Amino acid sequence: MNYQSTLIASLYEIGVIQFGEFTLKSGKTSSIYINLRKIISYPTLLISVANIMMQKMEGYQFDIVCGVPYTALPIATCMSIDYKIPMIMRRKEKKDYGTKQLIEGVFNNGQSCLVVEDVVTSGMSIMETTADLEQAGIVVTDVIALIDREQGGKENLEKKYRFHAILTLSTILHTLLHSPLLSQHEKEKIDQTLNLMKP
Amino acid sequence: MNYQSTLIASLYEIGVIQFGEFTLKSGKTSSIYINLRKIISYPTLLISVANIMMQKMEGYQFDIVCGVPYTALPIATCMSIDYKIPMIMRRKEKKDYGTKQLIEGVFNNGQSCLVVEDVVTSGMSIMETTADLEQAGIVVTDVIALIDREQGGKENLEKKYRFHAILTLSTILHTLLHSPLLSQHEKEKIDQTLNLMKP
Numbered sequence: 001m002n003y004q005s006t007l008i009a010s011l012y013e014i015g016v017i018q019f020g021e022f023t024l025k026s027g028k029t030s031s032i033y034i035n036l037r038k039i040i041s042y043p044t045l046l047i048s049v050a051n052i053m054m055q056k057m058e059g060y061q062f063d064i065v066c067g068v069p070y071t072a073l074p075i076a077t078c079m080s081i082d083y084k085i086p087m088i089m090r091r092k093e094k095k096d097y098g099t100k101q102l103i104e105g106v107f108n109n110g111q112s113c114l115v116v117e118d119v120v121t122s123g124m125s126i127m128e129t130t131a132d133l134e135q136a137g138i139v140v141t142d143v144i145a146l147i148d149r150e151q152g153g154k155e156n157l158e159k160k161y162r163f164h165a166i167l168t169l170s171t172i173l174h175t176l177l178h179s180p181l182l183s184q185h186e187k188e189k190i191d192q193t194l195n196l197m198k199p
Numbered sequence: 200m201n202y203q204s205t206l207i208a209s210l211y212e213i214g215v216i217q218f219g220e221f222t223l224k225s226g227k228t229s230s231i232y233i234n235l236r237k238i239i240s241y242p243t244l245l246i247s248v249a250n251i252m253m254q255k256m257e258g259y260q261f262d263i264v265c266g267v268p269y270t271a272l273p274i275a276t277c278m279s280i281d282y283k284i285p286m287i288m289r290r291k292e293k294k295d296y297g298t299k300q301l302i303e304g305v306f307n308n309g310q311s312c313l314v315v316e317d318v319v320t321s322g323m324s325i326m327e328t329t330a331d332l333e334q335a336g337i338v339v340t341d342v343i344a345l346i347d348r349e350q351g352g353k354e355n356l357e358k359k360y361r362f363h364a365i366l367t368l369s370t371i372l373h374t375l376l377h378s379p380l381l382s383q384h385e386k387e388k389i390d391q392t393l394n395l396m397k398p
Contacts (some may be wrong), residue, residue, distance in 0.1 A: 014305070040276070041263070041285040065238070074286070077239070077276040086240040087273070102378035106213070124313035 003052065004167060006177045012182075014038050016174065019189040026121075031189045032169075034147060035116065036071050036118040049166075050078035051118065053144055056164050060142055063111040064088050068118075068129045073145070076116040088138075090112070090129050102132050111136035120145040123153035128179055130161070148170070150197065170197060202251065203366060207374045208243055211381075213237050216371065218388040224319075230388045231368075235270050235317040248365075249277035250342055252315065255363050259341055263287050267317075267328045274345070275315040285311070287337075289328050300308040301331050306353060308336035317345040319364065322352035329360070346371070349396065369396060 010078050011017055015038055022033040053075065066088045067076025073089065080087035088105035107113075113133055117126050120144055130140045143157050148165035157163040173190045182190075210216055214237055234271040238245050252274065263367050265287045272288065280362025286325035288305035306312075312332055330340045342356050347364035357363040372389045375381055381389075 019291075037303040038305055040279070040303065043280045043283045043285065047280055062223045070288075070290075070328070073272060077273045078280055080239070081246055081277055081280075084242045086242065089239060093268075106237055107225045109287060122248040159391065197204070 004171060005175050007048070007052065008167065009179065009181060010048075011036075011039075011172075012176060014045065015123040019186045020145060024121075030193075031172075032193055033192060034119050034149070034169075036146065040074050046074060046078055047082070048062040049146060052166055053146065054079050054083050056166060057114060057142065057144060060114070060162075061112065062141060064105075064107055064113045064138070065112070065116055066090060066133060066138075067116045068125050068130065070140060071118040072116045075118060078107070079116065087134075090132050102141070103136045103138070107138055109181055112139045112141050115140055115143045115161075117137050117143065117145040117173055118145055119147045119153045120153035120157070121149045126153070170194070203370060204374055206247070206353050207366065207371050208380060210235075210238075210371075211375060211378070213241055213244065218385045222241040223320075224272065229392075230390055231372075233305065233318050233348070233368075235345065236286065237271050245273060245277055246281070248345060249281055250272055251365055252345065253282050256313060256341065256343060257366060259313070259361075260311065261307055261313040261340060263304075263337070264313045264315055265289060265328065265332060265337075265353045266315045267324050270317040271315045274317060287332075302335045302337070304336070306337055307352075309338060311338045311340050314339055314342045314360075316342065318348060319352035319356070320345045320348045320357040325352070325356060339355070353361050369393070 006190050015035060016036055018035065019031060020049055022030050024030050037196045039049065059152065064086050065080050067073040068198045069090065069092050076087055089108050090101055090103055115126060115130055120126065133140055140161055144164040146166050148168045149155055150169050154163050174192055177187055177190050207256045215233060215235055217232045217392050218230060221229050223369055238248065264275050264279050266272040268289065268291050287302055287306050288303055293389045314329060319325065324348060325342055332339055339360055342348050342362065343363040345365050345369045347353055349368050353362050372393055376386055
């Protein structure tokens, strides 16, 4: 088993990947739901994920990391403390009290930043984050996601940034399709989804 | 220098403790502002803070940790991964899509929880978090904060929980008053604040 298969099995086993009927943020329904938040309850897996993502970035230079709110924040925190790279955070809304700042943390104009996301769909949440970072004078060079749902995010992001993903939805589905962990019913859901994903 | 003095000096040096005129969340003005968010850009200090907080909890039992949104989240994440204790998170608002949950992460009914906060003022934000945790069947036993601003939070929290704090505002101010790091002007602000704090 390669590291991707091991990672997919771990994510499936803790219930990050679920089969059923789900309403997505976009209003669309999906028979597969990826809820990466559960990973916060599995510190060892969280550390693995952060390590895998940092290893993927070997050879690339960046001064700071920034997680996209909210699920990627624990992942970015873990990357930051394990590799001693300063982190910044983007607030979703400006505070109206205290020191008013949209980007929290310490940074200098022109510093390069790695943006960290858990699951990329269209790339919209990432774009909201990078827009704020850029307005603050930060240079976003790379975006890394744990999972690319292959719904246009990669294409959108690559217009402006280098985009890296550890897993794609089709890799996950193909791997699970051959896994002894899944029921026949779940495998049918996967087949269904893979058919819908065909161009 | 004891560990408290070292910690206070580090927090001051990175600009977590600022002197000036600030409007607090409550609408009141304060000449001292504590912005712990900056700590995310200092991974080594963040790790130290998490370690100090976990050491303070030595001898206490809890199954899970939960950070109060938002500044305490990186601290709680760091405690969780360093000590391999599962983390949960409270959403500030219920999502209206996907799997609807107020508490994210994995937990069982009756599990005991350590709640982590960065700065306690009245204890209100903590109480909002503990209320949601308790409604989900989690037993909150202990609350730990890095800084207690000594504005009633301890008294409010101790009605229901064991409360632990690493630093109090008066410890910070008294320490800084004798620190070579501060200007005379800043020391005057401290004197002013200490006078206002007298019962």
